[in-house]
Amino acid sequence: MDYFKNNLVNQLPDISELTFKRIHKDYLKVLVLTTLVVFLVLFLGVFFLKKNVEIIANFEYVNYFYFLLSIIFLLLLTVFSIGFSRRKYVLREKDVTYKSGVLIEKITTVPYSRIQHVEINEAPISRIFKLASLNVFTAGDSSNDLVIKGIKKEEALKIKEFINQQIDA
Amino acid sequence: MLNNSLFADFSRQSPKGIIIIYIKLLYKVLKATWFLLFLFLQKFSKINDDTLIYIYVGIGVLLIFILIRAYLLYKNFLFRIDENHFVLKEGILKKKNTSISFDRIQNVNFKQNLIQQLINVYEVNIETAGSKDTEIAIKALTIDKAEALKKELLQVKSTVEVVEREQLKPLLKINFKELLKVSLTENHLQNLMVFAALVFGVFQQLNDVFKGFNSEDVLDNYTDVNPGDIFNSLFLFVILFLLLIIVGVLSSFVRILLFHFNLTLFIREESFDITQGLLTKKSIILSKGKVQSIIVSTNPIKKKLGISFITFKQAVSGKVKKQQHKLIRIIGCKAEQIKTIKELLYVNDSNESERYVPNKYFIFRMYFRSSIGLLLVNSIILFLIQDPNLLWVNLLFIPLTLLLIQMKYKKAFYQFNEELLIFGEGRVETHLTYLPFFKVQNIKIKQTIFQKRKNVVNLILQTASGKIRIPCIEKERAIKLYNYILYKIESNKESWM
Numbered sequence: 001m002d003y004f005k006n007n008l009v010n011q012l013p014d015i016s017e018l019t020f021k022r023i024h025k026d027y028l029k030v031l032v033l034t035t036l037v038v039f040l041v042l043f044l045g046v047f048f049l050k051k052n053v054e055i056i057a058n059f060e061y062v063n064y065f066y067f068l069l070s071i072i073f074l075l076l077l078t079v080f081s082i083g084f085s086r087r088k089y090v091l092r093e094k095d096v097t098y099k100s101g102v103l104i105e106k107i108t109t110v111p112y113s114r115i116q117h118v119e120i121n122e123a124p125i126s127r128i129f130k131l132a133s134l135n136v137f138t139a140g141d142s143s144n145d146l147v148i149k150g151i152k153k154e155e156a157l158k159i160k161e162f163i164n165q166q167i168d169a
Numbered sequence: 170m171l172n173n174s175l176f177a178d179f180s181r182q183s184p185k186g187i188i189i190i191y192i193k194l195l196y197k198v199l200k201a202t203w204f205l206l207f208l209f210l211q212k213f214s215k216i217n218d219d220t221l222i223y224i225y226v227g228i229g230v231l232l233i234f235i236l237i238r239a240y241l242l243y244k245n246f247l248f249r250i251d252e253n254h255f256v257l258k259e260g261i262l263k264k265k266n267t268s269i270s271f272d273r274i275q276n277v278n279f280k281q282n283l284i285q286q287l288i289n290v291y292e293v294n295i296e297t298a299g300s301k302d303t304e305i306a307i308k309a310l311t312i313d314k315a316e317a318l319k320k321e322l323l324q325v326k327s328t329v330e331v332v333e334r335e336q337l338k339p340l341l342k343i344n345f346k347e348l349l350k351v352s353l354t355e356n357h358l359q360n361l362m363v364f365a366a367l368v369f370g371v372f373q374q375l376n377d378v379f380k381g382f383n384s385e386d387v388l389d390n391y392t393d394v395n396p397g398d399i400f401n402s403l404f405l406f407v408i409l410f411l412l413l414i415i416v417g418v419l420s421s422f423v424r425i426l427l428f429h430f431n432l433t434l435f436i437r438e439e440s441f442d443i444t445q446g447l448l449t450k451k452s453i454i455l456s457k458g459k460v461q462s463i464i465v466s467t468n469p470i471k472k473k474l475g476i477s478f479i480t481f482k483q484a485v486s487g488k489v490k491k492q493q494h495k496l497i498r499i500i501g502c503k504a505e506q507i508k509t510i511k512e513l514l515y516v517n518d519s520n521e522s523e524r525y526v527p528n529k530y531f532i533f534r535m536y537f538r539s540s541i542g543l544l545l546v547n548s549i550i551l552f553l554i555q556d557p558n559l560l561w562v563n564l565l566f567i568p569l570t571l572l573l574i575q576m577k578y579k580k581a582f583y584q585f586n587e588e589l590l591i592f593g594e595g596r597v598e599t600h601l602t603y604l605p606f607f608k609v610q611n612i613k614i615k616q617t618i619f620q621k622r623k624n625v626v627n628l629i630l631q632t633a634s635g636k637i638r639i640p641c642i643e644k645e646r647a648i649k650l651y652n653y654i655l656y657k658i659e660s661n662k663e664s665w666m
Contacts, residue, residue: 012652094659103618109651110611111658114665138610139666140484140633146611 015097015109020088026129027087027150031080033125039073079103089148091159094166096136098148110146112166114138120156132156136163175317179247179258185288186246186309191239192284193308198235204374248307250321255295257305267305273297275459275484275666277319279452286450291315295322296483319454337442340509341434343501348432351478351501352425354470356598357417364420429500436513441481443497453497457514458664459483461634462604465507468597476501479510484633484666515589515605524584530623531641532578539570583639585650588657590630592637606657608632608665614647630654633666 046065049056056062083102090097099107119135126132126149133149134156151159199206209216209224216224238261247258255274257267280292290309297304310318343351430447440456460481467477481497502510543566550559573596580595585606592602613629620626620641628639628647 012656014648014652015655016648095655105616105621106613108611108613109655111655113659113661114610138631138633140610 013092015107018090018092018097020090020097020099022085023087023089023148023150024129024131024152024155027126027131028081028084030123030125030129030131030150031084032077034123035073035076035080037125039069042069087150089151091162096146096159096163098146108146110136110138112163115163115167118160118163120153120160122153126150134159174250174321175314176248176250176321179249181247182243182307182309183290183311183314184243185290187239187243188288189284189290189292189308190242191236194235194239195232198231204377246307253324255305255322269295269297269305271322271324274322276454276456277322278454279315279319281450281452283448285309293318323454323456337435337437339433340436341432341499341502341506343429343432347501348425348429349422350474351429351471351476352422353418354468354474354476355421355425356468357414357421360421360424361413361417363424364416425500429498432500434499436509441510443499455481455483455497459666460514461608461632461666462602462637463510463514465502465601465603466595467599472599475503477507478502479507482632482634485635511603515603522584522586524582525642525646526582527578527639527641528623528625528643530620530625531581532574534619534641535574535577539574543567543570581640583642590637592639602637604630604632604637606654607661607663609654609658610665612651612654614651616644 043066046062046069050062051057079102083100086102086105087100088098094113095109095111097107097109099105116137116139119137120132121135122132130153131150132153133147134151136146138145148156241261242259245259245261245264249256251268253271255269255271257265257269259265259267274295274297276294276296278294278296280294281290282292285292285308288309289311291312293307293310293315295305295307307318427447427449429445432445433443435442437454439458440454443451443453443455445451461484462482464480464482465477466480471477478498478500479502481499483497543563546566547560547563550556550562576596577594580593580599582593584591588605588607590602590604590606592604594600594602609630609632611631613631614626615629616626624644625641626644626647628642628650630637630639
């Protein structure tokens with residue numbers, strides 16, 4: 001093992017010494033807006049259930065639901081705003097890396113030579129800000145591929161083009 | 170070579186295929202309507218003759234309809250080889266055209282179920298790493314045609330592959346005695362679970378049918394055991410326990426017999442040639458390059474007898490749940506056979522390298538999680554069931570949990586040389602995974618906020634056949650490995666699938 005430690009590692013490109021690029025700042029707005037929409041639906045749901053379903057209306061703790069929902073909502077917003085600056089990506093000559101996470105920090109790297117195809121998705125709210133997400137797929141049991149959410153669509157297209165070139169090369 | 174291909178024009182299956190398709194369709198219909206049939210037999214005496222005739226005619230028409238359908242399915246199932254694509258046309262009304270390029274074909278396997286064995290045809294399965302729509306099964310081919318098709322599909326490059334089986338000496342051949350030995354040392358608890366799930370499923374279905382008869386008490390009567398004295402229930406418990414053991418052993422035996430009967434393993438230049446199975450005989454050619462990783466497993470008793478089993482993992486297609494049939498398992502391997510297989514797959518395996526164990530945090534985390542689990546169980550007993558006598562289960566649970574955690578921690582390790590990662594895990598059983606670095610498809614490091622304080626991380630290696638998770642290793646070492654594995658993948662030019 002000494003062989004490995006002394007001779008190889010020092011020359012290897014180090015993932016922890018890379019300068020990562022942040023995702024687009026508008027994506028925070030997208031995150032907030034999406035959560036807002038989801039919780040609005042939830043609040044309305046509780047409201048209507050309380051109005052129309054007798055069992056729930058008679059349930060004495062029903063107002064706690066609003067409280068609970070608000071707490072979750074605020075928690076989510078906090079996590080998003082803390083975690084937002086940690087969503088970073090970097091493209092190297094031979095691989096693409098993405099890292100994120102507040103409670104659980106994650107870093108993933110996919111070498112271009114293992115990529116099966118690349119997809120660009122635009123969610124409705126993202127589209128308002130001209131943002132897209134870049135999905136990278138590998139072969140086989142690929143439940144754990146790499147997704148970079150919240151980059152400018154032109155940027156995403158450029159990256160896709162770049163990766164496709166690297167795959168073909 | 171291309172022009173004189175046997176399959177340049179569209180060809181059909183062997184005409185015997187009609188029988189296979191017919192039986193398959195019949196089986197489908199029976200599976201969907203068996204309770205109707207059951208009802209019919211039940212009320213047989215009450216049905217008057219006129220209606221009976223209608224029923225018979227109805228069944229007759231159905232049988233003929235299925236026959237016609239089987240014939241049409243056969244007639245419309247056409248395949249050919251077009252340059253380096255396998256082309257398949259199928260469907261009576263809804264036509265489907267599939268084309269698979271040769272380099273996407275993972276494997277071409279032969280299979281024979283009971284009926285196929287009787288009429289002496291082979292089912293040819295073409296496996297790809299793509300989506301599940303491109304899994305192709307040709308139900309009935311004669312052996313000559315099947316062999317020829319396989320040869321063309323896999324584009325046998327080296328002439329060495331053509332060596333007849335008879336001239337090869339099998340590396341491994343499991344006879345009945347060894348099969349017995351293997352099945353006795355299986356994980357009976359697991360097999361019992363599988364069997365129980367099976368029985369439960371059938372029971373559910375039966376229950377539904379009986380409910381239809383308005384007589385659910387037929388089955389419920391049996392569960393109406395009188396609450397006897399302690400001695401009685403203890404006696405019953407012992408009997409039940411013995412019965413469970415017997416059922417467990419039996420189900421292991423049946424499973425091993427069904428899947429691994431007459432297991433033979435040949436080594437060829439570039440592949441393993443495996444045949445096994447009792448009712449469904451499977452013949453698999455596993456090319457070395459397509460093996461993603463292997464797992465060598467054993468348990469304490471097997472270890473005493475000097476046997477273990479190897480699981481070969483190949484790329485699985487898409488998000489198919491049926492991954493089981495892609496796992497190729499070789500049971501009853503002796504130490505030297507495992508050594509041979511390892512040497513064939515991984516040249517650079519011999520040098521002993523240092524073993525690394527997970528950080529102490531790993532065992533701490535297990536203690537923490539189990540105590541939460543135990544706490545939960547206890548509070549359920551105390552507050553929901555409210556039977557303090559049940560708290561005695563702790564006497565069994567706590568030592569068992571502690572023992573299992575200790576065993577798990579002892580068995581977890583990882584070591585590596587330049588090309589290969591070896592990862593050990595298990596509680597009672599021991600599993601050693603061998604993964605060449607360049608087979609990895611993406612690599613991930615995860616760290617929870619608790620792990621951050623201890624500066625440990627989980628390293629997750631995703632391959633085409635699933636992921637390997639190395640828990641709680643020092644961050645510094647994980648990053649070194651991360652960089653090294655990436656270097657290994659990116660500097661590698663071999664095909665990995």
